[in-house]
Amino acid sequence: MDKKKMGVLKKLYLATNYTYDREREVSLYQEDSLTDREKALLKEMNWPANQLEWLSHDSCVKELVKLRGDKRLTRERIMDGFVAGIGGSYPRGLSPFISYYTMQNMPEHEFQEAERYAACRTCSFSKNKKDGFWENAPYLHYVLYLGNTYGSSPWGALLDLKELAGQPPVKPTNEDIEVFRSLLDSLARSGPDETPGEFEKRLAAEKLMPKNKYVRRGILKSLAIAGVIPNSLVQTYFHTWIDFDDMERQGEKLANTKGRSDMEMPWAAWIGELGVNWDVAKELFGDEYVVQG
Incomplete structure:
Protein backbone atom coordinates (compact mmCIF):
# COMPACT_ATOMS: atom_id res chain seq x y z
CA MET A 1 0.00 0.00 0.00
CA ASP A 2 1.45 3.37 -0.99
CA LYS A 3 2.17 6.24 1.41
CA LYS A 4 -0.80 8.30 0.25
CA LYS A 5 -3.28 5.54 1.06
CA MET A 6 -1.59 4.75 4.37
CA GLY A 7 -1.75 8.44 5.22
CA VAL A 8 -5.52 8.44 4.79
CA LEU A 9 -5.86 5.33 6.98
CA LYS A 10 -3.62 6.81 9.68
CA LYS A 11 -5.83 9.90 9.75
CA LEU A 12 -9.01 7.80 9.83
CA TYR A 13 -7.80 5.52 12.62
CA LEU A 14 -6.28 8.25 14.76
CA ALA A 15 -6.60 7.34 18.43
CA THR A 16 -8.97 10.26 19.08
CA ASN A 17 -11.13 9.83 15.95
CA TYR A 18 -13.76 7.41 17.20
CA THR A 19 -16.95 6.99 19.15
CA TYR A 20 -17.42 4.01 21.43
CA ASP A 21 -20.35 1.69 20.84
CA ARG A 22 -21.15 0.59 24.39
CA GLU A 23 -23.69 -2.00 23.35
CA ARG A 24 -21.26 -3.86 21.10
CA GLU A 25 -18.14 -2.77 23.02
CA VAL A 26 -16.23 -1.65 19.94
CA SER A 27 -14.76 1.59 18.58
CA LEU A 28 -16.31 3.14 15.47
CA TYR A 29 -14.16 5.51 13.44
CA GLN A 30 -15.44 8.76 11.93
CA GLU A 31 -15.14 9.46 8.20
CA ASP A 32 -16.15 13.07 8.87
CA SER A 33 -12.52 13.78 9.78
CA LEU A 34 -11.49 13.15 6.15
CA THR A 35 -11.56 15.61 3.27
CA ASP A 36 -13.73 14.88 0.23
CA ARG A 37 -10.62 13.84 -1.69
CA GLU A 38 -9.58 11.47 1.10
CA LYS A 39 -13.08 9.98 1.24
CA ALA A 40 -12.93 9.41 -2.51
CA LEU A 41 -9.59 7.64 -2.15
CA LEU A 42 -11.02 5.44 0.60
CA LYS A 43 -13.89 4.50 -1.73
CA GLU A 44 -11.45 3.83 -4.56
CA MET A 45 -9.57 1.48 -2.22
CA ASN A 46 -12.86 -0.31 -1.46
CA TRP A 47 -12.00 0.19 2.22
CA PRO A 48 -14.96 0.53 4.63
CA ALA A 49 -14.13 2.68 7.65
CA ASN A 50 -16.03 0.26 9.89
CA GLN A 51 -17.19 -3.31 9.33
CA LEU A 52 -18.13 -5.21 12.43
CA GLU A 53 -17.72 -8.98 12.54
CA TRP A 54 -19.07 -11.29 15.22
CA LEU A 55 -16.39 -13.74 16.27
CA SER A 56 -16.67 -16.68 18.66
CA HIS A 57 -14.24 -19.42 19.58
CA ASP A 58 -16.09 -22.17 17.73
CA SER A 59 -16.85 -20.13 14.61
CA CYS A 60 -13.24 -18.98 14.28
CA VAL A 61 -11.85 -22.48 14.66
CA LYS A 62 -14.34 -23.84 12.11
CA PHE A 82 7.19 -12.50 5.06
CA VAL A 83 10.62 -11.87 3.53
CA ALA A 84 9.25 -8.72 1.88
CA GLY A 85 7.86 -7.67 5.26
CA ILE A 86 11.19 -8.14 7.01
CA GLY A 87 12.88 -6.13 4.29
CA GLY A 88 10.36 -3.34 4.66
CA SER A 89 8.79 -3.18 1.20
CA TYR A 90 5.61 -4.99 2.32
CA PRO A 91 4.87 -4.77 6.08
CA ARG A 92 1.49 -6.42 5.44
CA GLY A 93 3.37 -9.66 4.75
CA LEU A 94 4.54 -10.15 8.33
CA SER A 95 1.42 -11.34 10.17
CA PRO A 96 0.30 -14.00 7.63
CA PHE A 97 3.40 -16.09 8.42
CA ILE A 98 2.02 -17.07 11.83
CA SER A 99 -1.61 -16.83 10.73
CA TYR A 100 -0.82 -19.48 8.12
CA TYR A 101 0.96 -21.59 10.76
CA THR A 102 -2.11 -21.35 13.01
CA MET A 103 -4.48 -22.19 10.15
CA GLN A 104 -2.51 -25.25 9.03
CA ASN A 105 -1.65 -26.72 12.43
CA MET A 106 -4.28 -25.77 14.99
CA PRO A 107 -6.39 -28.87 15.71
CA GLU A 108 -10.17 -28.74 15.56
CA HIS A 109 -11.19 -28.45 19.19
CA GLU A 110 -13.78 -27.25 21.66
CA PHE A 111 -13.05 -24.56 24.23
CA GLN A 112 -11.37 -26.00 27.29
CA GLU A 113 -10.09 -23.54 29.87
CA ALA A 114 -6.41 -23.62 30.75
CA GLU A 115 -5.64 -24.46 34.37
CA ARG A 116 -3.96 -21.14 35.20
CA TYR A 117 -5.24 -18.81 32.49
CA ALA A 118 -8.70 -17.51 31.57
CA ALA A 119 -8.25 -18.71 28.01
CA CYS A 120 -8.57 -21.80 25.83
CA ARG A 121 -5.79 -24.21 26.70
CA THR A 122 -5.35 -25.08 23.02
CA CYS A 123 -5.47 -21.77 21.16
CA SER A 124 -5.43 -18.94 23.77
CA PHE A 125 -8.92 -17.62 22.85
CA SER A 126 -10.05 -15.46 25.79
CA LYS A 127 -12.63 -17.03 28.11
CA ASN A 128 -14.71 -13.86 28.34
CA LYS A 129 -14.95 -13.69 24.54
CA LYS A 130 -15.42 -17.37 23.72
CA ASP A 131 -19.18 -17.07 23.09
CA GLY A 132 -18.65 -14.13 20.76
CA PHE A 133 -17.55 -10.51 20.49
CA TRP A 134 -17.62 -7.73 17.91
CA GLU A 135 -14.41 -6.77 16.12
CA ASN A 136 -13.98 -3.86 13.73
CA ALA A 137 -12.23 -5.76 10.95
CA PRO A 138 -10.94 -2.80 8.87
CA TYR A 139 -9.12 -1.39 11.89
CA LEU A 140 -7.38 -4.73 12.43
CA HIS A 141 -6.46 -4.83 8.74
CA TYR A 142 -5.01 -1.33 9.09
CA VAL A 143 -2.66 -2.35 11.91
CA LEU A 144 -1.64 -5.41 9.89
CA TYR A 145 -0.59 -3.10 7.06
CA LEU A 146 1.62 -1.33 9.62
CA GLY A 147 3.44 -4.62 10.23
CA ASN A 148 1.82 -5.79 13.46
CA THR A 149 1.26 -9.51 14.03
CA TYR A 150 -2.02 -11.05 15.22
CA GLY A 151 -1.72 -14.58 13.85
CA SER A 152 -1.22 -16.40 17.15
CA SER A 153 -4.94 -16.19 17.95
CA PRO A 154 -7.54 -17.92 15.78
CA TRP A 155 -9.65 -14.78 15.39
CA GLY A 156 -6.64 -12.68 14.40
CA ALA A 157 -5.42 -15.35 11.98
CA LEU A 158 -8.89 -15.63 10.44
CA LEU A 159 -9.34 -11.90 9.80
CA ASP A 160 -5.76 -11.67 8.56
CA LEU A 161 -5.98 -14.49 6.01
CA LYS A 162 -9.48 -13.65 4.77
CA GLU A 163 -8.29 -10.16 3.82
CA LEU A 164 -4.98 -11.39 2.42
CA ALA A 165 -6.69 -13.91 0.13
CA GLY A 166 -8.27 -11.05 -1.77
CA GLN A 167 -4.95 -9.29 -2.36
CA PRO A 168 -2.37 -10.04 -5.07
CA PRO A 169 0.76 -12.01 -4.04
CA VAL A 170 3.91 -9.96 -3.43
CA LYS A 171 7.49 -10.93 -4.22
CA PRO A 172 10.38 -9.57 -2.11
CA THR A 173 12.84 -7.17 -3.68
CA ASN A 174 16.57 -7.90 -3.79
CA GLU A 175 16.95 -5.42 -0.93
CA ASP A 176 14.34 -7.32 1.12
CA ILE A 177 16.23 -10.56 0.60
CA GLU A 178 19.48 -8.96 1.76
CA VAL A 179 17.83 -7.65 4.93
CA PHE A 180 16.36 -11.11 5.63
CA ARG A 181 19.77 -12.73 5.18
CA SER A 182 21.38 -10.09 7.38
CA LEU A 183 18.88 -10.84 10.16
CA LEU A 184 19.73 -14.55 10.08
CA ASP A 185 23.46 -13.75 9.99
CA SER A 186 23.07 -11.40 12.96
CA LEU A 187 21.37 -14.16 14.96
CA ALA A 188 24.02 -16.69 13.93
CA ARG A 189 26.93 -14.56 15.17
CA SER A 190 25.41 -13.90 18.59
CA GLY A 191 27.58 -14.41 21.64
CA PRO A 192 26.84 -17.69 23.45
CA ASP A 193 25.24 -15.96 26.44
CA GLU A 194 23.36 -13.25 24.54
CA THR A 195 19.76 -12.94 25.73
CA PRO A 196 16.69 -12.08 23.64
CA GLY A 197 16.63 -8.61 25.17
CA GLU A 198 20.30 -8.02 24.42
CA PHE A 199 19.86 -9.21 20.85
CA GLU A 200 16.89 -6.89 20.34
CA LYS A 201 19.04 -3.94 21.45
CA ARG A 202 21.84 -4.96 19.11
CA LEU A 203 19.38 -5.42 16.26
CA ALA A 204 18.00 -1.92 16.85
CA ALA A 205 21.54 -0.50 16.82
CA GLU A 206 22.36 -2.30 13.56
CA LYS A 207 19.32 -0.61 11.97
CA LEU A 208 18.57 -3.60 9.76
CA MET A 209 14.91 -3.85 10.58
CA PRO A 210 11.74 -1.77 10.97
CA LYS A 211 12.06 1.00 13.57
CA ASN A 212 9.11 -0.16 15.68
CA LYS A 213 10.44 -2.49 18.38
CA TYR A 214 7.17 -4.41 18.63
CA VAL A 215 7.20 -5.10 14.90
CA ARG A 216 10.79 -6.38 15.26
CA ARG A 217 9.79 -8.54 18.20
CA GLY A 218 6.84 -9.92 16.26
CA ILE A 219 9.26 -11.00 13.53
CA LEU A 220 11.54 -12.73 16.03
CA LYS A 221 8.66 -14.45 17.80
CA SER A 222 7.31 -15.64 14.45
CA LEU A 223 10.66 -17.15 13.49
CA ALA A 224 10.85 -18.80 16.92
CA ILE A 225 7.38 -20.34 16.56
CA ALA A 226 8.42 -21.74 13.17
CA GLY A 227 11.63 -23.23 14.59
CA VAL A 228 14.00 -21.05 12.55
CA ILE A 229 15.07 -19.54 15.87
CA PRO A 230 15.56 -22.45 18.31
CA ASN A 231 14.88 -22.19 22.03
CA SER A 232 16.02 -24.00 25.14
CA LEU A 233 12.64 -25.27 26.38
CA VAL A 234 10.32 -26.37 23.55
CA GLN A 235 11.08 -27.89 20.18
CA THR A 236 9.13 -25.74 17.74
CA TYR A 237 8.55 -26.42 14.07
CA PHE A 238 6.44 -24.86 11.31
CA HIS A 239 4.39 -28.05 10.90
CA THR A 240 3.85 -28.83 14.60
CA TRP A 241 1.25 -27.33 16.93
CA ILE A 242 1.99 -26.64 20.59
CA ASP A 243 -0.96 -25.88 22.86
CA PHE A 244 -1.07 -22.44 24.44
CA ASP A 245 -1.18 -23.89 27.95
CA ASP A 246 1.88 -26.07 27.35
CA MET A 247 3.85 -23.16 25.90
CA GLU A 248 2.96 -20.87 28.80
CA ARG A 249 3.90 -23.49 31.39
CA GLN A 250 7.37 -23.66 29.87
CA GLY A 251 7.59 -19.88 29.83
CA GLU A 252 6.93 -19.76 33.56
CA LYS A 253 10.39 -21.26 34.06
CA LEU A 254 12.02 -18.12 32.67
CA ALA A 255 12.88 -14.93 34.52
CA ASN A 256 12.41 -12.74 31.44
CA THR A 257 8.68 -13.50 31.10
CA LYS A 258 7.77 -12.25 34.58
CA GLY A 259 7.02 -8.92 36.18
CA ARG A 260 7.13 -5.93 33.86
CA SER A 261 8.69 -7.90 31.04
CA ASP A 262 6.59 -8.32 27.89
CA MET A 263 8.83 -11.03 26.46
CA GLU A 264 6.89 -14.07 25.24
CA MET A 265 7.60 -17.70 24.43
CA PRO A 266 9.15 -19.20 22.45
CA TRP A 267 11.44 -16.27 21.57
CA ALA A 268 11.95 -15.66 25.30
CA ALA A 269 13.73 -19.04 25.64
CA TRP A 270 16.35 -18.39 22.94
CA ILE A 271 19.97 -17.84 23.92
CA GLY A 272 22.85 -16.82 21.70
CA GLU A 273 24.59 -20.19 21.56
CA LEU A 274 21.50 -21.62 19.82
CA GLY A 275 21.88 -19.22 16.89
CA VAL A 276 19.76 -20.22 13.89
CA ASN A 277 18.40 -23.57 12.78
CA TRP A 278 19.65 -23.34 9.21
CA ASP A 279 18.00 -26.60 8.16
CA VAL A 280 14.54 -25.27 9.06
CA ALA A 281 15.31 -21.88 7.50
CA LYS A 282 16.29 -23.51 4.21
CA GLU A 283 13.30 -25.85 4.26
CA LEU A 284 10.86 -22.98 4.70
CA PHE A 285 12.44 -20.26 2.59
CA GLY A 286 14.67 -22.16 0.18
CA ASP A 287 18.17 -21.52 -1.12
CA GLU A 288 16.91 -18.51 -3.05
CA TYR A 289 16.51 -16.59 0.20
CA VAL A 290 18.72 -18.41 2.71
CA VAL A 291 22.50 -18.41 2.43
CA GLN A 292 24.29 -19.83 5.45
CA GLY A 293 27.19 -17.61 6.44
Whole structure:
Protein backbone atom coordinates (compact mmCIF):
# COMPACT_ATOMS: atom_id res chain seq x y z
CA MET A 1 0.00 0.00 0.00
CA ASP A 2 1.45 3.37 -0.99
CA LYS A 3 2.17 6.24 1.41
CA LYS A 4 -0.80 8.30 0.25
CA LYS A 5 -3.28 5.54 1.06
CA MET A 6 -1.59 4.75 4.37
CA GLY A 7 -1.75 8.44 5.22
CA VAL A 8 -5.52 8.44 4.79
CA LEU A 9 -5.86 5.33 6.98
CA LYS A 10 -3.62 6.81 9.68
CA LYS A 11 -5.83 9.90 9.75
CA LEU A 12 -9.01 7.80 9.83
CA TYR A 13 -7.80 5.52 12.62
CA LEU A 14 -6.28 8.25 14.76
CA ALA A 15 -6.60 7.34 18.43
CA THR A 16 -8.97 10.26 19.08
CA ASN A 17 -11.13 9.83 15.95
CA TYR A 18 -13.76 7.41 17.20
CA THR A 19 -16.95 6.99 19.15
CA TYR A 20 -17.42 4.01 21.43
CA ASP A 21 -20.35 1.69 20.84
CA ARG A 22 -21.15 0.59 24.39
CA GLU A 23 -23.69 -2.00 23.35
CA ARG A 24 -21.26 -3.86 21.10
CA GLU A 25 -18.14 -2.77 23.02
CA VAL A 26 -16.23 -1.65 19.94
CA SER A 27 -14.76 1.59 18.58
CA LEU A 28 -16.31 3.14 15.47
CA TYR A 29 -14.16 5.51 13.44
CA GLN A 30 -15.44 8.76 11.93
CA GLU A 31 -15.14 9.46 8.20
CA ASP A 32 -16.15 13.07 8.87
CA SER A 33 -12.52 13.78 9.78
CA LEU A 34 -11.49 13.15 6.15
CA THR A 35 -11.56 15.61 3.27
CA ASP A 36 -13.73 14.88 0.23
CA ARG A 37 -10.62 13.84 -1.69
CA GLU A 38 -9.58 11.47 1.10
CA LYS A 39 -13.08 9.98 1.24
CA ALA A 40 -12.93 9.41 -2.51
CA LEU A 41 -9.59 7.64 -2.15
CA LEU A 42 -11.02 5.44 0.60
CA LYS A 43 -13.89 4.50 -1.73
CA GLU A 44 -11.45 3.83 -4.56
CA MET A 45 -9.57 1.48 -2.22
CA ASN A 46 -12.86 -0.31 -1.46
CA TRP A 47 -12.00 0.19 2.22
CA PRO A 48 -14.96 0.53 4.63
CA ALA A 49 -14.13 2.68 7.65
CA ASN A 50 -16.03 0.26 9.89
CA GLN A 51 -17.19 -3.31 9.33
CA LEU A 52 -18.13 -5.21 12.43
CA GLU A 53 -17.72 -8.98 12.54
CA TRP A 54 -19.07 -11.29 15.22
CA LEU A 55 -16.39 -13.74 16.27
CA SER A 56 -16.67 -16.68 18.66
CA HIS A 57 -14.24 -19.42 19.58
CA ASP A 58 -16.09 -22.17 17.73
CA SER A 59 -16.85 -20.13 14.61
CA CYS A 60 -13.24 -18.98 14.28
CA VAL A 61 -11.85 -22.48 14.66
CA LYS A 62 -14.34 -23.84 12.11
CA GLU A 63 -13.72 -21.06 9.55
CA LEU A 64 -9.96 -21.20 9.95
CA VAL A 65 -9.89 -24.94 9.30
CA LYS A 66 -12.10 -24.38 6.24
CA LEU A 67 -9.60 -21.81 4.90
CA ARG A 68 -7.03 -24.58 4.47
CA GLY A 69 -8.74 -25.34 1.18
CA ASP A 70 -8.31 -21.81 -0.19
CA LYS A 71 -5.85 -22.19 -3.07
CA ARG A 72 -4.99 -18.48 -2.96
CA LEU A 73 -3.22 -19.01 0.36
CA THR A 74 -0.15 -20.89 -0.81
CA ARG A 75 2.90 -21.42 1.35
CA GLU A 76 5.05 -19.81 -1.34
CA ARG A 77 3.16 -16.52 -1.20
CA ILE A 78 3.25 -16.55 2.61
CA MET A 79 7.04 -16.99 2.66
CA ASP A 80 7.54 -14.41 -0.07
CA GLY A 81 5.40 -11.89 1.77
CA PHE A 82 7.19 -12.50 5.06
CA VAL A 83 10.62 -11.87 3.53
CA ALA A 84 9.25 -8.72 1.88
CA GLY A 85 7.86 -7.67 5.26
CA ILE A 86 11.19 -8.14 7.01
CA GLY A 87 12.88 -6.13 4.29
CA GLY A 88 10.36 -3.34 4.66
CA SER A 89 8.79 -3.18 1.20
CA TYR A 90 5.61 -4.99 2.32
CA PRO A 91 4.87 -4.77 6.08
CA ARG A 92 1.49 -6.42 5.44
CA GLY A 93 3.37 -9.66 4.75
CA LEU A 94 4.54 -10.15 8.33
CA SER A 95 1.42 -11.34 10.17
CA PRO A 96 0.30 -14.00 7.63
CA PHE A 97 3.40 -16.09 8.42
CA ILE A 98 2.02 -17.07 11.83
CA SER A 99 -1.61 -16.83 10.73
CA TYR A 100 -0.82 -19.48 8.12
CA TYR A 101 0.96 -21.59 10.76
CA THR A 102 -2.11 -21.35 13.01
CA MET A 103 -4.48 -22.19 10.15
CA GLN A 104 -2.51 -25.25 9.03
CA ASN A 105 -1.65 -26.72 12.43
CA MET A 106 -4.28 -25.77 14.99
CA PRO A 107 -6.39 -28.87 15.71
CA GLU A 108 -10.17 -28.74 15.56
CA HIS A 109 -11.19 -28.45 19.19
CA GLU A 110 -13.78 -27.25 21.66
CA PHE A 111 -13.05 -24.56 24.23
CA GLN A 112 -11.37 -26.00 27.29
CA GLU A 113 -10.09 -23.54 29.87
CA ALA A 114 -6.41 -23.62 30.75
CA GLU A 115 -5.64 -24.46 34.37
CA ARG A 116 -3.96 -21.14 35.20
CA TYR A 117 -5.24 -18.81 32.49
CA ALA A 118 -8.70 -17.51 31.57
CA ALA A 119 -8.25 -18.71 28.01
CA CYS A 120 -8.57 -21.80 25.83
CA ARG A 121 -5.79 -24.21 26.70
CA THR A 122 -5.35 -25.08 23.02
CA CYS A 123 -5.47 -21.77 21.16
CA SER A 124 -5.43 -18.94 23.77
CA PHE A 125 -8.92 -17.62 22.85
CA SER A 126 -10.05 -15.46 25.79
CA LYS A 127 -12.63 -17.03 28.11
CA ASN A 128 -14.71 -13.86 28.34
CA LYS A 129 -14.95 -13.69 24.54
CA LYS A 130 -15.42 -17.37 23.72
CA ASP A 131 -19.18 -17.07 23.09
CA GLY A 132 -18.65 -14.13 20.76
CA PHE A 133 -17.55 -10.51 20.49
CA TRP A 134 -17.62 -7.73 17.91
CA GLU A 135 -14.41 -6.77 16.12
CA ASN A 136 -13.98 -3.86 13.73
CA ALA A 137 -12.23 -5.76 10.95
CA PRO A 138 -10.94 -2.80 8.87
CA TYR A 139 -9.12 -1.39 11.89
CA LEU A 140 -7.38 -4.73 12.43
CA HIS A 141 -6.46 -4.83 8.74
CA TYR A 142 -5.01 -1.33 9.09
CA VAL A 143 -2.66 -2.35 11.91
CA LEU A 144 -1.64 -5.41 9.89
CA TYR A 145 -0.59 -3.10 7.06
CA LEU A 146 1.62 -1.33 9.62
CA GLY A 147 3.44 -4.62 10.23
CA ASN A 148 1.82 -5.79 13.46
CA THR A 149 1.26 -9.51 14.03
CA TYR A 150 -2.02 -11.05 15.22
CA GLY A 151 -1.72 -14.58 13.85
CA SER A 152 -1.22 -16.40 17.15
CA SER A 153 -4.94 -16.19 17.95
CA PRO A 154 -7.54 -17.92 15.78
CA TRP A 155 -9.65 -14.78 15.39
CA GLY A 156 -6.64 -12.68 14.40
CA ALA A 157 -5.42 -15.35 11.98
CA LEU A 158 -8.89 -15.63 10.44
CA LEU A 159 -9.34 -11.90 9.80
CA ASP A 160 -5.76 -11.67 8.56
CA LEU A 161 -5.98 -14.49 6.01
CA LYS A 162 -9.48 -13.65 4.77
CA GLU A 163 -8.29 -10.16 3.82
CA LEU A 164 -4.98 -11.39 2.42
CA ALA A 165 -6.69 -13.91 0.13
CA GLY A 166 -8.27 -11.05 -1.77
CA GLN A 167 -4.95 -9.29 -2.36
CA PRO A 168 -2.37 -10.04 -5.07
CA PRO A 169 0.76 -12.01 -4.04
CA VAL A 170 3.91 -9.96 -3.43
CA LYS A 171 7.49 -10.93 -4.22
CA PRO A 172 10.38 -9.57 -2.11
CA THR A 173 12.84 -7.17 -3.68
CA ASN A 174 16.57 -7.90 -3.79
CA GLU A 175 16.95 -5.42 -0.93
CA ASP A 176 14.34 -7.32 1.12
CA ILE A 177 16.23 -10.56 0.60
CA GLU A 178 19.48 -8.96 1.76
CA VAL A 179 17.83 -7.65 4.93
CA PHE A 180 16.36 -11.11 5.63
CA ARG A 181 19.77 -12.73 5.18
CA SER A 182 21.38 -10.09 7.38
CA LEU A 183 18.88 -10.84 10.16
CA LEU A 184 19.73 -14.55 10.08
CA ASP A 185 23.46 -13.75 9.99
CA SER A 186 23.07 -11.40 12.96
CA LEU A 187 21.37 -14.16 14.96
CA ALA A 188 24.02 -16.69 13.93
CA ARG A 189 26.93 -14.56 15.17
CA SER A 190 25.41 -13.90 18.59
CA GLY A 191 27.58 -14.41 21.64
CA PRO A 192 26.84 -17.69 23.45
CA ASP A 193 25.24 -15.96 26.44
CA GLU A 194 23.36 -13.25 24.54
CA THR A 195 19.76 -12.94 25.73
CA PRO A 196 16.69 -12.08 23.64
CA GLY A 197 16.63 -8.61 25.17
CA GLU A 198 20.30 -8.02 24.42
CA PHE A 199 19.86 -9.21 20.85
CA GLU A 200 16.89 -6.89 20.34
CA LYS A 201 19.04 -3.94 21.45
CA ARG A 202 21.84 -4.96 19.11
CA LEU A 203 19.38 -5.42 16.26
CA ALA A 204 18.00 -1.92 16.85
CA ALA A 205 21.54 -0.50 16.82
CA GLU A 206 22.36 -2.30 13.56
CA LYS A 207 19.32 -0.61 11.97
CA LEU A 208 18.57 -3.60 9.76
CA MET A 209 14.91 -3.85 10.58
CA PRO A 210 11.74 -1.77 10.97
CA LYS A 211 12.06 1.00 13.57
CA ASN A 212 9.11 -0.16 15.68
CA LYS A 213 10.44 -2.49 18.38
CA TYR A 214 7.17 -4.41 18.63
CA VAL A 215 7.20 -5.10 14.90
CA ARG A 216 10.79 -6.38 15.26
CA ARG A 217 9.79 -8.54 18.20
CA GLY A 218 6.84 -9.92 16.26
CA ILE A 219 9.26 -11.00 13.53
CA LEU A 220 11.54 -12.73 16.03
CA LYS A 221 8.66 -14.45 17.80
CA SER A 222 7.31 -15.64 14.45
CA LEU A 223 10.66 -17.15 13.49
CA ALA A 224 10.85 -18.80 16.92
CA ILE A 225 7.38 -20.34 16.56
CA ALA A 226 8.42 -21.74 13.17
CA GLY A 227 11.63 -23.23 14.59
CA VAL A 228 14.00 -21.05 12.55
CA ILE A 229 15.07 -19.54 15.87
CA PRO A 230 15.56 -22.45 18.31
CA ASN A 231 14.88 -22.19 22.03
CA SER A 232 16.02 -24.00 25.14
CA LEU A 233 12.64 -25.27 26.38
CA VAL A 234 10.32 -26.37 23.55
CA GLN A 235 11.08 -27.89 20.18
CA THR A 236 9.13 -25.74 17.74
CA TYR A 237 8.55 -26.42 14.07
CA PHE A 238 6.44 -24.86 11.31
CA HIS A 239 4.39 -28.05 10.90
CA THR A 240 3.85 -28.83 14.60
CA TRP A 241 1.25 -27.33 16.93
CA ILE A 242 1.99 -26.64 20.59
CA ASP A 243 -0.96 -25.88 22.86
CA PHE A 244 -1.07 -22.44 24.44
CA ASP A 245 -1.18 -23.89 27.95
CA ASP A 246 1.88 -26.07 27.35
CA MET A 247 3.85 -23.16 25.90
CA GLU A 248 2.96 -20.87 28.80
CA ARG A 249 3.90 -23.49 31.39
CA GLN A 250 7.37 -23.66 29.87
CA GLY A 251 7.59 -19.88 29.83
CA GLU A 252 6.93 -19.76 33.56
CA LYS A 253 10.39 -21.26 34.06
CA LEU A 254 12.02 -18.12 32.67
CA ALA A 255 12.88 -14.93 34.52
CA ASN A 256 12.41 -12.74 31.44
CA THR A 257 8.68 -13.50 31.10
CA LYS A 258 7.77 -12.25 34.58
CA GLY A 259 7.02 -8.92 36.18
CA ARG A 260 7.13 -5.93 33.86
CA SER A 261 8.69 -7.90 31.04
CA ASP A 262 6.59 -8.32 27.89
CA MET A 263 8.83 -11.03 26.46
CA GLU A 264 6.89 -14.07 25.24
CA MET A 265 7.60 -17.70 24.43
CA PRO A 266 9.15 -19.20 22.45
CA TRP A 267 11.44 -16.27 21.57
CA ALA A 268 11.95 -15.66 25.30
CA ALA A 269 13.73 -19.04 25.64
CA TRP A 270 16.35 -18.39 22.94
CA ILE A 271 19.97 -17.84 23.92
CA GLY A 272 22.85 -16.82 21.70
CA GLU A 273 24.59 -20.19 21.56
CA LEU A 274 21.50 -21.62 19.82
CA GLY A 275 21.88 -19.22 16.89
CA VAL A 276 19.76 -20.22 13.89
CA ASN A 277 18.40 -23.57 12.78
CA TRP A 278 19.65 -23.34 9.21
CA ASP A 279 18.00 -26.60 8.16
CA VAL A 280 14.54 -25.27 9.06
CA ALA A 281 15.31 -21.88 7.50
CA LYS A 282 16.29 -23.51 4.21
CA GLU A 283 13.30 -25.85 4.26
CA LEU A 284 10.86 -22.98 4.70
CA PHE A 285 12.44 -20.26 2.59
CA GLY A 286 14.67 -22.16 0.18
CA ASP A 287 18.17 -21.52 -1.12
CA GLU A 288 16.91 -18.51 -3.05
CA TYR A 289 16.51 -16.59 0.20
CA VAL A 290 18.72 -18.41 2.71
CA VAL A 291 22.50 -18.41 2.43
CA GLN A 292 24.29 -19.83 5.45
CA GLY A 293 27.19 -17.61 6.44
